[in-house]
Amino acid sequence: MTSITDVPETVTETAHHPQSSLPALSLAALGVVYGDIGTSPLYAFREAMHAAGVAHGGVERADVLGVLSLITWALLLIVTVKYVLILLHADNDGEGGTLSLLALAQRAMGRPSWWIVLLGLIGAALFYGDAAITPAISVLSAVEGLKVIAPGLQPFILPIAAVIIIGLFLVQNRGTAAVARLFGPIMLVWFAMLAAGGVYRMMGDLSILSALNPIHAVTFVAGNGTLGLIVLGAVFLAVTGAEALYADMGHFGRKPIQLAWLFVAFPALLLNYYGQGALILSQPETHENPFYLLYPQKLLPVVVLMATVATIIASQAVITGAFSITQQAVQMKLLPRMRIRHTSDEQQGQIYMPAVNGVLLVAVLLLVAGFGSSSALASAYGISVTGTMVVTAILAMVVIHKHWGLSLGLSVAIMLPFLLIDLVFLGANLMKVAEGGWLPLCMAAAMVTIMLTWRRGTMMLQKKEADTALPMKTLLPQLESESIAAVPGTAIILTASPDKIPTALLHSLKHFKALHEQNILLTINTANIPRVSENDRVEIETLTPRLRRVTLNYGYGEEPDVPKVLMQLRRMGWQFDIMSTSFLLSRRRLRLSTRSNMPGWQARLFIWLSRNSAGPSDYFRIPAGRVVEIGTQVNV
Template identity: 55%
Template sequence: MPAPAAVALPTSPTPLPGDTGHSPKTSFWALTLGSVGIVYGDIGTSPLYALKESLHAAAGGGHAPTRDMVFGVVSLILWALILIVTLKYVLLVMRADNEGEGGTPSLVALAQRVLGQSGGFVIILGMVGIALFYGDAIITPAISVLSAVEGLKLVTPAFEPYVLPLSLAILIGLFAVQSHGTARVATFFGPVTAFWFLVMALGGLSHLADDLSILAAFNPAYGVSFLLNHGTAGLLALGAVFLAVTGAEALYADMGHFGRSPIRAAWFGLILPALALNYLGQGAMLLAHPERMENPFFLLYPSWALLPMVLLATVATVIASQAVITGTFSITQQAMQLGLLPRMRVQRTSETEKGQIYIPRVNWWLLVAVVFLVVLFKSSSALAAAYGIAVTGDMVITATLLFIVAWKAWRWSPMLAAAVIAPFLLIELVFLSANALKLFHGGWVPLTIGAALVTAMWTWRRGSALVAEEIHRRRVPLSNFTRMAESGSVLRAPGMAVFLTGSPGDTPGALMHNVKHNHVLHARNVILHVVTEDLPRVPDAERVTIKPISDVFTCVSVRFGFMELPNLPRALAAAGFDAPALSYFLTRRVLVPSPETGMPVWQDRLYIAMARAATDASRYFRIPADRAVEIGARIDI
């Protein structure tokens, strides 16, 4: 009999255009305030160390900075905030949203969609960008918390022995509360961080009168002159200047949590003015009192306010760490859905905000890495050298992918795309070169982390492709199998069975082995193929496609976006299947390393270890344990 045409079943009303996943009950200003805490926490703590480290690099350690140095460094910081954060990220990069979502994987998905089969190199760029973001996510909590707690030494030197253990205790507490979710954390973090920015602005404003000539630092000529006249010291200072814009990539990665407009409103209404005032105030104070070079941020405030400011800064740095932790969860989920990382358990932390998730394994891995860095480097100054390479590298990758998206997806001419994006890329390559001078002073840390993660992602992607090829090589066409099974004397069991397959034209291994070894076929059989689209979310109306083959066999395709948490029973129930009565059959692959399959044996072993650590398919797709049947199959890889 001819196969009926495939039918896409609507399962619920399609979301309205422009829906970014936020509940209508969540007001614009609530999202704006929440973004202040989650998105801008990282860049909001840069004044603690950015100017100090830049001037230390320029002046050569313990020497007092000259007026030219102060003007030059403050000018470079202001223009880094204007060019990189404001123009590039807030106004340009945030336009490249993938159905409301941001981050490197979203940019990769957009670029891949427009390049098609010729976009293989985009995946490599994406892997490097994701790996460098992880490096940033590990270093940010360590340097932020250390820099704040070190302020206790200004209160009294007696606190010095307690800086390290107190920093570790704060970090462990931060990672311990992640399971409560972004929404609950943002409710507290937003107002506190807004207060932090106001206090920073007041601190800077109170010292502008120390030397009002610092306002001339808005003239970029001071920054350019400083770089031209200070040689290697200028480049070293430039690498430290980049500390002022760390956290800009979190704006894009966290866009799905709050939306583009609230993040932009927060930047122009509060964040940029507060940062500019604080850096100008630090510069004016140092022009009048060069001896305060030891810690210009905390010395903006009177002695009676020092301890409260250290406590507030500590809270602010905990919040800063939250920005990259939240972004890491989003990036990891997208990378899993794009096939760059193995499956891991993902928990939703909000019933209304789709982007708010928690990944336990990533959370605890980050904690271990952060604690290791704190114990290894012991101070924020030592960690500062390790910081810039990860961030600048990630920004260079973003600019490269953005050029492809602007050219191919936005339909800009190549000349226009290059004219707009090349200046940002050039600036970031200069920053990257400056940070490369710190390679042997801590810069090796993010590069080592990045290399390890790229190796893992490439191994997972390549190994998964080899497994798919081996399965396809052994394949039995589904059309041949169904004819044989229906015409033979196989016993029929009552009920409906669901067999998952990676290739809808092939017979699932679990179905073949079930008939071969158990000599039984269910009365109705669903061949289920799960597709991950390069969209963040698939409209419910387009979720399920059903194609009947015969009275016994039906092909079903279920589509999910790369930001969604796949739930097969819910999707099938919405499409009219009796979900509680379904039995799910999955293939449990036993992987064996082989030198003849296309990867070195060490890479085979790495892939197998990652596959064993991956979350079971039944758990990942939310299949009830008492409804899942796994049948083993050996595969050489």
């Protein structure tokens, strides 16, 4: 078998960026990576103080300092140390995120591990809950600033939020490449506003800085029992979005994300939270909306406008993340094929998935209508994020031990403290299951069920086909027989098992007694790395003068493009005309078997998913006019 080695390697966007672009990349990272965590001050401190009972028992200085100290050390330990300083080094060829960590852990293990796959599925499934809740709570919390300006606008908050959300999802098909350039500068202004508002209020009470002492956090949790855990669940709202800085590493690189956090986002967030704390101590009646009341009345319209824009940017980042993680899941055969549209000719990562966009839009609107306020949604928010962080910590232990080569004891010692912190936060958030926490759990359970069903069904079909298909070597001697007519042109037969006779080829020989002059068995493999270099893209093996076996290798972060590779092969000297080339595909029609290896409900779900998945011609970007589908029936 040979591989193409003389195709020039294309430049792909990786984490290895030139040093000269560091400031620009750090600015861009502010717009995409830190949109979610950057809008947390709108509601995080307010909800933590309400959980502490400020609305009922008055404002106690010890409670304010305790909550601020908890927020401070959550940002320092979870975001700064765990993610920025440790996990950003656990990259899979420059890519981060739950599925990238899953692929890296699987590769490091050297063999399939069901519990690692299950952890990855749970982490990915929880992300979808986050992707639905983030736009709802962010946009609602921003628009709720209108009632601070004019209380009479209260009845219009939900309709305005719904209009903004619908508009946001409707423009997804146009792409965001043009406006994305503005995200960084806008978020830089937003973080400057956060810092300015905090400093403005802190100047009246610099003693608020004593909350930097972790003793206040420990004393608050230890002295309040169950209430302390409930407050911890609300405090965690301050670190939602931390997973984004790891997931988006491939777009910007490690250093830009680290610099943007350490020198802009982190200090701005701390200053704002401390300003809110100082405000509540001096004016206890501001506990209903301490963020907006940081600013003078005449500046409120500008602040509300900037908050709305910032939350739209934060929502856009999560929506784009949902598209990306779905594409990775499809490539890793965890979800059925879906239609993907590229919205930018320059950036491969700019994609639009109509099915995902539609489902997310409906989910976000239902959340806005069902919960009605950002405070009500806050109870549902933390479980998705804390669950994902627990999964990330466990997978990171595997990577540190198996991939980095550190001892098991040292690997556990590095991540166990963070895992324990994540578990405490998860337990605190689970206390809010009845108040809305059930929602992300149900969403995650539904996604895990879908992914496990699809994975089990596809593996079962592959095994069934492998057991019944004939080995290719049994057919090779017959292919040169004169009884098999030669049809002008080229036939490309897609197959998942290159060492077996594809159903499409077998049926073609059986019914037409003919073969094309050139025949290619085409297999598309997905590697456990995000991108495959062009030098390793194609492997070619000549079986007979009329039959070749071609394997295309793609990373889980890439979209297969069969016509593009074929054009490369033509430039290399392969003589075939794309207009006289036929693509033979096997189209399976699944039927429910009376003796299925799957439970009846799961088999029906798998059949439904299969029937609604995108066809191979759409997904692999094969010209529809050149496709010949040969149908077969398979019992499931």
